[in-house]
Amino acid sequence: MKKITMIVLIFLVMVIAPTSVFASVPANEKSVVVQDCIAKAIFDDDGFIPVEEAYFYGLRNVCEVFDYNVEWESSQSRAIVTSLNGKTLTDDNGNSIDTLVIEPRNVIELFGGESARLVQLPANYEPFIENNKLYVHSSIFEKYFGLKSVMDE
Numbered sequence: 001m002k003k004i005t006m007i008v009l010i011f012l013v014m015v016i017a018p019t020s021v022f023a024s025v026p027a028n029e030k031s032v033v034v035q036d037c038i039a040k041a042i043f044d045d046d047g048f049i050p051v052e053e054a055y056f057y058g059l060r061n062v063c064e065v066f067d068y069n070v071e072w073e074s075s076q077s078r079a080i081v082t083s084l085n086g087k088t089l090t091d092d093n094g095n096s097i098d099t100l101v102i103e104p105r106n107v108i109e110l111f112g113g114e115s116a117r118l119v120q121l122p123a124n125y126e127p128f129i130e131n132n133k134l135y136v137h138s139s140i141f142e143k144y145f146g147l148k149s150v151m152d153e
Contacts, residue, residue: 036061042124056135078103079134089144102127
């Protein structure tokens with residue numbers, strides 16, 4: 001029964017391609033439809049029962065639409081995100097972040113070039129590289145960019 005449930009879930013995730021819309025938290029700003037989305041099934045600790053679907057989006061695709069600069073540092077396999085045109089990046093406390101470094105498994109917040117904070121993301125929600133693109137969980141866009149993902153069923 002567990003195998004059938006897992007096969008059905010994998011089939012549904014692969015066949016039904018979710019479409020998502022990102023919108024700035026003040027909803028009067030622009031939004032963008034993102035079809036470059038990877039849905040991952042997150043399973044319980046035993047690995048048999050799916051507990052939720054997690055959505056990951058291409059970092060560059062979303063950032064550039066909302067006026068954030070993304071530079072790829074290939075020697076370190078990481079992206080460096082900075083703001084453009086008066087946009088700001090913020091941490092959990094609303095403090096401005098100068099630069100956000102996103103690499104597979106980690107996010108590093110840089111403040112004024114003098115201090116940094118390493119943010120460990122929960123297992124199964126870490127950024128990853130697929131098809132030469134860096135994908136990040138939707139919570140990263142909400143936390144640092146003030147963007148909210150809205151699923152279009």
